[in-house]
Amino acid sequence: MPLNLPEPTVIAVPAFVLLCLAEMLYGWKTGRAHFEGKDTFTSLIMGLGSTVSGALTASIAAVGAYWIWDHLRLFDLGQAPWVFVLAFVLDDFAYYWIHRYGHRMRWMWAAHVIHHSSQHYNLSTALRQTWTGQFTPGALFKIPLIILGVHPAIILFVAGINLIYQFWVHTEAIKRMPRWFEAVMNTPSHHRVHHANNPKYLDSNYAGVFIIWDKMFGTFVPEDDAEPVRYGLVRDLGTFNPLRVAFHEWWGIIKDVWSAKTLHDKFMFLVAPPGWTPDGSRKTSDMIKEEWQARLSAERQAAE
Numbered sequence: 075m076p077l078n079l080p081e082p083t084v085i086a087v088p089a090f091v092l093l094c095l096a097e098m099l100y101g102w103k104t105g106r107a108h109f110e111g112k113d114t115f116t117s118l119i120m121g122l123g124s125t126v127s128g129a130l131t132a133s134i135a136a137v138g139a140y141w142i143w144d145h146l147r148l149f150d151l152g153q154a155p156w157v158f159v160l161a162f163v164l165d166d167f168a169y170y171w172i173h174r175y176g177h178r179m180r181w182m183w184a185a186h187v188i189h190h191s192s193q194h195y196n197l198s199t200a201l202r203q204t205w206t207g208q209f210t211p212g213a214l215f216k217i218p219l220i221i222l223g224v225h226p227a228i229i230l231f232v233a234g235i236n237l238i239y240q241f242w243v244h245t246e247a248i249k250r251m252p253r254w255f256e257a258v259m260n261t262p263s264h265h266r267v268h269h270a271n272n273p274k275y276l277d278s279n280y281a282g283v284f285i286i287w288d289k290m291f292g293t294f295v296p297e298d299d300a301e302p303v304r305y306g307l308v309r310d311l312g313t314f315n316p317l318r319v320a321f322h323e324w325w326g327i328i329k330d331v332w333s334a335k336t337l338h339d340k341f342m343f344l345v346a347p348p349g350w351t352p353d354g355s356r357k358t359s360d361m362i363k364e365e366w367q368a369r370l371s372a373e374r375q376a377a378e
Contacts, residue, residue: 079227082234090241094197100247107196107247112314114198119316120188121201131208139226142217149223161224162232163284168215169236170287173280175212177359181344182210184323191319193306195269200244205320239283240265260285263297270303273366276359308362323348 101107151157176186185204192199219229243265251261260281268279278295281288288294297303311322327343330351334340339352349358357365 079231082231083237086238086241090197090201093241094201097197097245097247101196104247107245108194109196109198110194113192113194114196116314116316116319117192117198117202120205120319121203123205123316123320124203124207127205128208135208135213136226138213139220139229142220143226146221147223148221150225151223153225153228157224158228158232161219161228162235164219164222164224165216165229165232166236166281166283167287168219169233169282170280170291172212172215173282174291174293175215176210177277177280178347179211179345180323180327180348180350182212183348184327185210185212187307187323187348188319190269190307191311193310195244195246195266195303195305197241197244199269200241206324236282244269256285258284258286264288264294266303267295267297269305271306271308272301272304273363274298274301275303276308276363308357308359 097107098109101109151160172182173186176182185207188204189199189202192202216229220226240260243260243262245262246266248262250256250263251259255261256263260279260283264279264281264285267275270276275295278293279285279288280293285294311319313319330343331340334343334352342350342352347358347360349356349361354361
């Protein structure tokens with residue numbers, strides 16, 4: 075079996091660096107890409123930390139994946155080219171759900187929030203990755219691929235290709251791709267929407283490679299030129315401290331679970347959407363969107 079496939083993201087690192095530098099130069103000359111020194115440095119530190127934490131826990135994940143492969147798989151699909159293509163599509167489908175739950179379950183959001191903590195949007199933002207994703211249930215979504223008969227090494231390989239694809243969509247330098255491409259693939263326009271904190275855009279465009287998943291499951295929102303994207307969290311962290319960026323939401327969960335009065339509330343602080351509280355004193359994204367829609371409706375009625 076293909077146990078010695080290359081690691082695509084490791085190979086791509088020099089290209090990532092060169093493209094970041096090229097975008098900086100392009101932004102300096104045209105004003106169509108924006109960087110801030112401390113923010114970019116934080117993104118690079120978060121990317122480095124993600125690489126280190128991933129390497130430290132890779133063996134644990136591998137043990138689990140290969141145990142499932144040895145004991146639970148239904149088939150062995152082999153190494154034919156069509157298997158890699160199938161694995162790429164299925165892995166991207168799994169990524170959609172991992173990403174969606176990463177926004178809708180606070181336990182998973184605690185890891186993913188790092189990626190959304192920048193108020194800027196450029197290629198360095200793509201490198202702002204979690205240090206703690208391996209401590210969430212996200213990997214469970216890929217178990218069906220192993221059971222189906224896709225070798226863990228193939229899954230790891232196509233997941234790396236998926237991440238490489240996602241790098242280039244983190245830019246303001248590209249406004250729109252051709253219409254046929256925008257219809258099927260994730261693009262900078264689609265992903266800018268995903269990184270927005272505007273109520274109109276919250277919880278949308280979870281795609282990794284194929285935007286068709288969002289269109290199939292009702293989470294697609296097109297970029298509206300009349301509604302410029304604002305980047306970052308609904309409540310900005312106000313810091314470039316990498317440790318706070320990495321762990322602030324985990325600390326928030328610990329405090330909420332500790333102070334919760336019932337087992338139900340303790341559990342909900344883990345699995346409910348970010349912002350959930352028993353008394354509704356904080357706002358979830360659904361509540362924010364409902365309030366925005368109510369204001370919009372009131373403004374329209376007043377205009378009539």
